Amino acid sequence: xxxxxxxxxxxxxxxxxxxxxxxxxxxxxxxxxxxxxxxxxxxxxxxxxxxxxxxxxxxxxxxxxxxxxxxxxxxxxxxxxxxxxxxxxxxxxxxxxxxxxxxxxxxxxxxxxxxxxxxxxxxxxxxxxxxxxxxxxxxxxxxxxxxxxxxxxxxxxxxxxxxxxxxxxxxxxxxxxxxxxxxxxxxxxxxxxxxxxxxxxxxxxxxxxxxxxxxxxxxxxxxxxxxxxxxxxxxxxxxxxx
Numbered sequence: 177x178x179x180x181x182x183x184x185x186x187x188x189x190x191x192x193x194x195x196x197x198x199x200x201x202x203x204x205x206x207x208x209x210x211x212x213x214x215x216x217x218x219x220x221x222x223x224x225x226x227x228x229x230x231x232x233x234x235x236x237x238x239x240x241x242x243x244x245x246x247x248x249x250x251x252x253x254x255x256x257x258x259x260x261x262x263x264x265x266x267x268x269x270x271x272x273x274x275x276x277x278x279x280x281x282x283x284x285x286x287x288x289x290x291x292x293x294x295x296x297x298x299x300x301x302x303x304x305x306x307x308x309x310x311x312x313x314x315x316x317x318x319x320x321x322x323x324x325x326x327x328x329x330x331x332x333x334x335x336x337x338x339x340x341x342x343x344x345x346x347x348x349x350x351x352x353x354x355x356x357x358x359x360x361x362x363x364x365x366x367x368x369x370x371x372x373x374x375x376x377x378x379x380x381x382x383x384x385x386x387x388x389x390x391x392x393x394x395x396x397x398x399x400x401x402x403x404x405x406x407x408x409x410x411x412x413x414x415x416x417x418x
Contacts, residue, residue: 179366185234194220209381210370250279253328263313276331298330318349
């Protein structure tokens, strides 16, 4: 079954058309990159997959379920852009990661042994065990990203959505996150990631979607990243894009 299936989706914010007839399908075990300039609709597409924005038309399913049902079942894990997070909120790193377990805890939200074990394992995978009790806002940019990746890992989501996970992080963190996402995909997870770091994409993504409110191209990463194709999305001369 297709993990993410977006068909003829249109989304607008008042008079502004954010997505226009977007169709994208991603299979389990694949890493798919969203490539496009600011305002191309990447974040809106994430919101559509999560069921967090009304559709003007079209359909979205996640493992055959509606986005709302998939989210209630904990199938979708989301790593937001840094700008979307209130870093002053008094939560420790461990608390942030524990949020990923809420879908498994019922109405009581009381952590059980299995929840604490999942959180500890997720923190270990992103190498934040020693910082588990630190307030989330006191982490570096790269550590913050890893904390939200750990939240998705603790959730045991089969679909991971990462909105600019490499923005503001150093090269070692980018490398570590890339390796972690590749391992998750090898284990059967589906990863949809947006990034402006085009040089890192061939080592991360199996396929890429070139987006400019519509899908301009969807195919193997190296084919999509050809200069003549990037020029379509970024308005560059093909020679400059190379």
